[in-house]
Amino acid sequence: MDGNGRWAKARHLPRVAGHRRGAEALRETLKAAARMGIGALTLYAFSSENWRRPADEVTDLMGLLRHYLRRELAEIHSNGIRLKLIGDWRRLEPDLVASLDEAIALTAGNRRMDFVLALNYGAQDELVRATRALASEVAAGTLDPQAIDAAAIEARLDTADLPPLDLLIRTSGEQRLSNFLLWQAAYAELVFTDILWPDFGAEPLARAIESFSARERRYGGV
Incomplete structure (x- = not known):
């Protein structure tokens, strides 16, 4: 979800105004995805690199997340949407972690669509954590190194219980993945x-x- 700061700057507004408008865009996009029958929608809300931003902006972003949960959770739940998280999100502030735990528990039985927030997420960090998990199992003697394959790695990623990534959309004119779902995007279609x-x-x-639906996906075949 890129371009909040540029949106605000173009209107001579503080960056936080862009983030607030971005939260409205999230709300609209989530509703639209549910109407369209999308099975899972993952949104990159806060990266592991975003901690490098000014402290007041980080504080604003975390406050906005708290506000979003308070305002939107009941509607998300009533619409049959299940909240999931990827990333090292338990390193966020304790009260926010507690609120996220409550939201996950409340929506756990919903099946209409998975709404996945990437919080304190970085794909390289995800792969490092998965690799460490594999190494620990090998060291403990519970995993044969020869048994490590793509499926074994995928089973230890944050997205292990999510469907394969079909479409990755990057907003704001940037044409890079910016450390998002690097493993999962191997055969995903990209829209910039x-x-x-x-x-x-x-x-x-x-x-x-519509663009995605018109493409032929060969997965390396002919």
Whole structure:
């Protein structure tokens, strides 16, 4: 969800205004995805590199997340949407972790769609954590190194219980993955759009899915 800061700057507003408008775009996009029958929607909310931003901006982002949970959780639950998290999110502030735990527990039985938030997430960190888990099992004698294959790695990723990634959308004109779902994106279709995230919503999502639907996916075959 890229472009919040540029959206605010173009309107001579503080960066936090862009993040707030971005939260509205998230709300609209989530509703649209549920209407379209998408099985899982993963949104990159806060990266492991975002801690490098000014402290006041990080504080604003965490406050916005708290506000979003308070305001939107009941509607998310009533719409049959299940909240999941990826990333090292338990390193966030204790009260926020507790709120996220409550949200996960509340929505655990929902099946309409998985809404996945990537919090304190970085794909390289995810792969490091998965590798450490494998190494620990090998050292403990519970895993044969010769048994390590792609499936073994995938089973230890944060996304182990999610469906394969089909479509990855990058907003704001940037044409890079920025440490997001690197393993999972191996055969995903990519859509890059110049739309800044605060202006994203149902129509841009529908156009991206239309583009995806028109593509032939061969997975390395002929």
